[in-house]
Amino acid sequence: MTSKQNLPARRVDAVVVGASAGGVDALITLLGDLPASWRLPTAVVIHLPETHESRLAEVFAHRLPFPVQEAEDKAPVAPGTLYFAPPGYHLSIERDRRFSLSCEPPVLFSRPAIDVLMASAADAYGPSLVGVLLTGANIDGAEGMRRIHQAGGLTIVQDPAEALVDTMPRAAIAAQMPDHVLSLREIRALLLQLDSAHAH
Amino acid sequence: MKANPDLDALHPPSATEIELRLLMEAIYLKYSYDFRDYTGASQKRRVLYALGQLGFANISALQERVLRDPALFAQLLQYLTIPVSEMFRDPAYFLALRRQVVPVLHTYPSLTVWVAGCSTGEEVFSLAILLREEGLLERTRIYATDINPASLEKARQGIFPLESIRSYTANYQRAGGQRAFSDYYTAAYEAARFDPSLCADVIFADHSLATDSVFAETHLVSCRNVLIYFNRQLQDRALGLFHESLCHRGFLGLGAKESIDFSGYAERFEVLSRAERVYRKAT
Numbered sequence: 001m002t003s004k005q006n007l008p009a010r011r012v013d014a015v016v017v018g019a020s021a022g023g024v025d026a027l028i029t030l031l032g033d034l035p036a037s038w039r040l041p042t043a044v045v046i047h048l049p050e051t052h053e054s055r056l057a058e059v060f061a062h063r064l065p066f067p068v069q070e071a072e073d074k075a076p077v078a079p080g081t082l083y084f085a086p087p088g089y090h091l092s093i094e095r096d097r098r099f100s101l102s103c104e105p106p107v108l109f110s111r112p113a114i115d116v117l118m119a120s121a122a123d124a125y126g127p128s129l130v131g132v133l134l135t136g137a138n139i140d141g142a143e144g145m146r147r148i149h150q151a152g153g154l155t156i157v158q159d160p161a162e163a164l165v166d167t168m169p170r171a172a173i174a175a176q177m178p179d180h181v182l183s184l185r186e187i188r189a190l191l192l193q194l195d196s197a198h199a200h
Numbered sequence: 201m202k203a204n205p206d207l208d209a210l211h212p213p214s215a216t217e218i219e220l221r222l223l224m225e226a227i228y229l230k231y232s233y234d235f236r237d238y239t240g241a242s243q244k245r246r247v248l249y250a251l252g253q254l255g256f257a258n259i260s261a262l263q264e265r266v267l268r269d270p271a272l273f274a275q276l277l278q279y280l281t282i283p284v285s286e287m288f289r290d291p292a293y294f295l296a297l298r299r300q301v302v303p304v305l306h307t308y309p310s311l312t313v314w315v316a317g318c319s320t321g322e323e324v325f326s327l328a329i330l331l332r333e334e335g336l337l338e339r340t341r342i343y344a345t346d347i348n349p350a351s352l353e354k355a356r357q358g359i360f361p362l363e364s365i366r367s368y369t370a371n372y373q374r375a376g377g378q379r380a381f382s383d384y385y386t387a388a389y390e391a392a393r394f395d396p397s398l399c400a401d402v403i404f405a406d407h408s409l410a411t412d413s414v415f416a417e418t419h420l421v422s423c424r425n426v427l428i429y430f431n432r433q434l435q436d437r438a439l440g441l442f443h444e445s446l447c448h449r450g451f452l453g454l455g456a457k458e459s460i461d462f463s464g465y466a467e468r469f470e471v472l473s474r475a476e477r478v479y480r481k482a483t
Contacts, residue, residue: 073428074435074462086457092241094431095217096207101428101457102242103284120241126211 010154012194013128014077014093015040016121018114018144020047020136022164024056028063029184030134030191031082036065040130040195043071043083043099043121045091045112047138056084071099085112092120108140118144127152130194132187133178134158136168142175149176154194156180156187219259220244226263231273233347234410235280237434243280250279274350281348282429285322286364288371289424290456294330295376296476297420301451302334305419311340314418314445316409316438317426318344321355322368325384326375327422328398333378337398343416345407352404358394360385365392409438414445421446425455432462439465443481452479 019026023046031042048054054070060082061068071083077097085091089101091112107113114133118141121129131148133141135158145155155178160166162183172178182190213221220243224236235243247259254275256262266273288294305311313331315324324344331337346352360368369381385392407415409426421442427435442452443465452469454477460466469479 072461073458074432089428089457090242092239094239094241095211095213098432098462100239100241102239102282103425103428104242104245104282105284116241116245119245123214123217123241123244124211 010194010197011128012040012130012154012198014121014125015042015130015132015191015194016093016118016144016148017042017044017132017134018046018118018136018141018168019044019134020110020114020138020140020165020168022135023047024059026134026158026164026184027060030132030188031060032063034064034066034192038064038066038195039080040191040198041077041079041081041083043077043085043091043093043117045085045114045117047110047112047114047136047140048087054084054087060084071101073101074098085117087112090116092116093124094120095124097124108138110138110140114141115144115147119147122147122151122153125151125153129153130156130191132156132158132191133169133172134184135163135165137165138168139171141168142171145172145178146176149178154179156182156190158187159183216244216248216259219263220247223247223259223263223266226267227273230267231270232411233277233280234408237410237431237437238429239431242282242429246279246282250276253279277348278350281319281346281351283319283348283351283354285319285425286371287322287360287368288326288375288377289323290476291371291374291376293375293424293453293456293476293478294326295374296473296478297327297453298330298334298376300472300478301420301453302330302336304449304451305336306334308419309339311336311420312416312418313340313342314416314421314423314442315342315344316407316421316423316442318346318352318355318404319348320351321358321404322360323422323424324355324402325358325394325398326372328402329372329377329384330375332398337401340401342402343418344402344404347406347408349406352406356399356404358396358399359391360394362387362390362392409441410434414441416445417447418445418450419447420451420453422453424453425458427454427458436464439463439468443468446481448481450481452481453477454479
C-alpha cells in the first residue's frame with residue numbers, strides 16, 4: 001500500500017468506478033454491504049459482453065440498502081444511488097450533472113468505456129470527484145484517471161498485487177501516479193470516510 | 201453545448217468548453233447546422249477526435265478554417281454526426297412493432313412512416329422489410345430524414361458490407377422475420393445490395409430536428425438513438441415535432457435506452473411497450 005498524501009479535508013460530490021476482468025467480485029468486496037447512510041452518487045462502468053442484458057443492477061440491489069439502477073439518459077445524478085452503465089452504450093456525466101448515453105464507437109474495444117465516464121465526470125465535478133480503478137485485462141481507465149487527476153480529483157487504484165488481473169491498475173499507475181494505491185478493503189474504508197465527511 | 205448562466209456561475213466553463221460553444225455558434229451562423237443543443241460530453245469527444253484526424257492543434261484553429269472552407273465543414277460534419285447503425289438493431293423493438301403496432305396500421309388505407317435521423321439507412325430497410333412481410337409496404341410512404349448528406353447518399357444506395365450480414369440475419373430472425381434474409385439482397389464484391397423495390401416509396405430528405413418543422417402527417421415515427429445526443433431542450437423540440445406530426449393515436453418508437461420520462465412530453469404519450477420503447481400519442 002502506498003499513499004502520496006494523507007486524507008485531505010476535501011469536498012467530494014461523486015464517485016466513479018471502473019473495472020474489467022475480475023471486476024464483479026471486486027465490486028462486491030468494495031461495495032457490497034455499504035450502509036444505508038451512503039450518500040455519494042456512485043457510477044460504475046464494468047466491461048461485459050454487449051449482447052447480454054446486464055443483471056448487475058439486480059445483483060447489487062439485493063446487497064445494498066439504497067437504490068441501485070442502470071443509469072438513464074438525462075436522469076439527474078442522485079445522491080445515495082449506485083448506477084451502472086447499460087451494456088452497449090457509453091455513459092457520460094454532463095456539466096449539469098445529468099447522465100447521458102451514446103452509441104459512439106467502442107473505445108479500446110469497450111462500450112461502455114471507463115475512460116468516457118471518467119473524463120466526462122472530471123469535467124462535470126472537477127476536484128470534487130473520486131475515481132476508483134480496479135482489476136482488469138485492458139488499459140481502459142488509465143486516460144480517465146489521468147483526466148480526473150488533471151481536474152484536481154482524487155484517484156484511487158487497486159493494488160496490482162491484489163488485483164485478479166493487474167494490467168488495468170498497472171496501466172493507470174504508469175500513466176499518472178494515483179493519490180492512493182490500496183487493497184479493496186482499504187479503498188472501501190477510505191470511501192466510507194469520504195462519504196461521512198460529505199454527509200457533514 | 202449552449203451557455204447556461206446558473207451552471208456557469210457554479211462551475212466556470214473551461215477554455216475547451218468555451219471554444220466548443222464558439223465553434224458551434226460559428227457553424228450555426230455560417231452553415232445553419234445547429235449543434236448548439238447537443239449534449240456536451242460526446243460533442244467534446246467527437247470534436248477533439250476530429251482535431252487529431254484533421255490535423256488541428258486546437259478548436260479555435262479549426263474554427264478559423266471551418267468558417268472559410270465549406271469542404272472542411274463537410275468533413276467535420278462526418279465527425280459531428282454518429283453514423284453507427286445496424287439492421288434490425290434491438291430485435292425486440294421490431295417484434296413489438298409487428299405484434300402491437302402493425303395490427304393497428306392495418307386499419308388505415310394508406311400509411312406514412314417517418315424515420316427521423318435515418319443515418320445510413322439500415323433502419324429504413326429494416327422497417328421496409330417488416331412492412332412488406334406484413335403486407336403494408338405497398339400502401340406506405342416512408343420519409344427517411346437526416347442532417348448528413350453523405351449518410352443520406354449511402355442510405356439511398358442500400359448497399360451494406362457483407363461482413364455485417366451475419367449479425368443482421370440473426371437480428372432479423374429474432375425480430376420475427378418470416379423468410380430467408382438472403383431473399384432481400386444480392387451479394388457481390390464484399391457487399392450486399394438490398395432489393396431496390398423496398399425503397400420504391402421511400403423519400404430520403406435533408407431535415408433537421410433542431411431547425412426544421414413538421415412536413416407531413418404520420419402514423420409511425422421511428423427515431424432511435426438520436427435523442428440521446430440532444431440536451432433536454434432539444435429533446436423537447438424533437439418530441440414536439442413528432443407529436444405534431446403524428447396522427448390521432450399515432451405511434452412513436454425510440455432507442456432501447458431512450459425515454460420520454462425526463463422530457464416535457466412524458467404526459468403527452470402513453471407507454472405501449474416500456475421495454476421496447478414504443479409509445480402512443482395520448483392527447
